Amino acid sequence: MRIRIDLAYDGGAFHGWAIQPGLRTVQASFEDALATALRLERVRVVCAGRTDTGVHARGQVVHLDVDESVVVRSAGRSQDPPLDALARRLNGILDPDVRVRRVVAAPEGFDARFSALQRRYAYRLWDSPHDVDPLRRSHVVAWDRPLDLDLLTEASAHLVGHRDFASFCRRREGATTIRTLLELSWARDASGTIEATVVADAFCHSMVRSLVGCLLAVGDGRRPTSWSAEVQAGLSRHPAVTVAHAHGLTLEEVSYPPDDELAERARLTRALRTEAGDDDG
Structure with a gap:
């Protein structure tokens, strides 16, 4: 299944969104928390916009693809729906300068980056x-x-x-x-x-x-x-x-x-831009 996650973060203590060896970045911190929450060795996400060092976000959006059984298993004995339980677990793992605002199943064709208008x-x-x-x-x-x-x-x-x-x-x-x-x-x-x-x-x-x-x-x-x-x-x-x-x-x-x-928007955007060209504030 594809999952959409909405994030907010204070960028002051991060060296931007994208992973950089030896530096604290939002992507690295968030993917580590996701791997812990889902009990996986490694997780990779796609974001809507790669923010620079020191830039903040209230409305960052990411997606990831994961087997639904993994999400259900990670919820453990929680009485909440699995995605709600995942959101709460992530916020318990993450440092306070990153917060998960919501976790939902993404609709068909959704791509956090290329579907964006x-x-x-x-x-x-x-x-x-x-x-x-x-x-x-x-x-x-x-x-x-x-x-x-x-x-x-x-x-x-x-x-x-x-x-x-x-x-x-x-x-x-x-x-x-x-x-x-x-x-x-x-x-x-x-x-x-x-x-x-x-x-x-x-x-x-x-x-x-x-x-x-x-x-x-x-x-x-x-x-x-x-x-x-x-x-x-x-x-x-x-x-x-x-x-x-x-x-x-x-x-x-x-x-x-x-x-x-969503799917058509993603197709058109990919045709307009190369992987290196999009997107950074």
């Missing part, structure tokens, strides 16, 4: 560093210059659409940098926190933080609003674009089509 990230900042809430400092970036949301919004409009984002990505051999950016908007809440909402079909490596870094130079007045379009048109990494700090970024949500469209 879009990913939604949020990037959070304070532009009044003296007012930074110390209890949120690991999730919100302190910016030392006032930011103009009108300038940010104007510059962001140049980037929305189906474009080549090579200027904002770390290239990977054989990977496409063409993406459809569906939303790039800015808002300030009652606490003064500025939040960028970034939605796309998928993201290249470091794309979200590069977009934010470029736009912040406009928002604080160092660059004109046309600069974002100039950078994008260059189709190569611009030396003046700073990649924004990782701890301000959170993967909030991954969206999928109706169940009867």
Whole structure:
């Protein structure tokens, strides 16, 4: 059977999602916990989006394939349904900076990565560093210059659409940098926190933080609003674009089509992108 698992994690103490020898990563920690919970020697999962070092997630999605009898056996004497028992067992094994939000049987054709329609990230900042809430400092970036949301919004409009984002990505051999950016908007809440909402079909490596870094130079007045379009048109990494700090970024949500469209969505996505090309905030 294929299982869908929804995860949340604080990325501050992890070296990103993907397994790296000798380093603590979300994937390694989660797969170890799964292997323990299912009483298997090894488990491998597929995730919706591979987050960078220090990036957080509220809406990460993974899938794994496992024999149904293994899941039933792992529940032991629990009176709960086997997948509910698995969720509770995982949260008892995992460190507190990773939480399982739900475990369900995946519908036919579901692929956590390739069936996804879009990913939604949020990037959070304070532009009044003296007012930074110390209890949120690991999730919100302190910016030392006032930011103009009108300038940010104007510059962001140049980037929305189906474009080549090579200027904002770390290239990977054989990977496409063409993406459809569906939303790039800015808002300030009652606490003064500025939040960028970034939605796309998928993201290249470091794309979200590069977009934010470029736009912040406009928002604080160092660059004109046309600069974002100039950078994008260059189709190569611009030396003046700073990649924004990782701890301000959170993967909030991954969206999928109706169940009867999952398999076709996965087929189309695979045809558009190579294995190296998708997906990293």
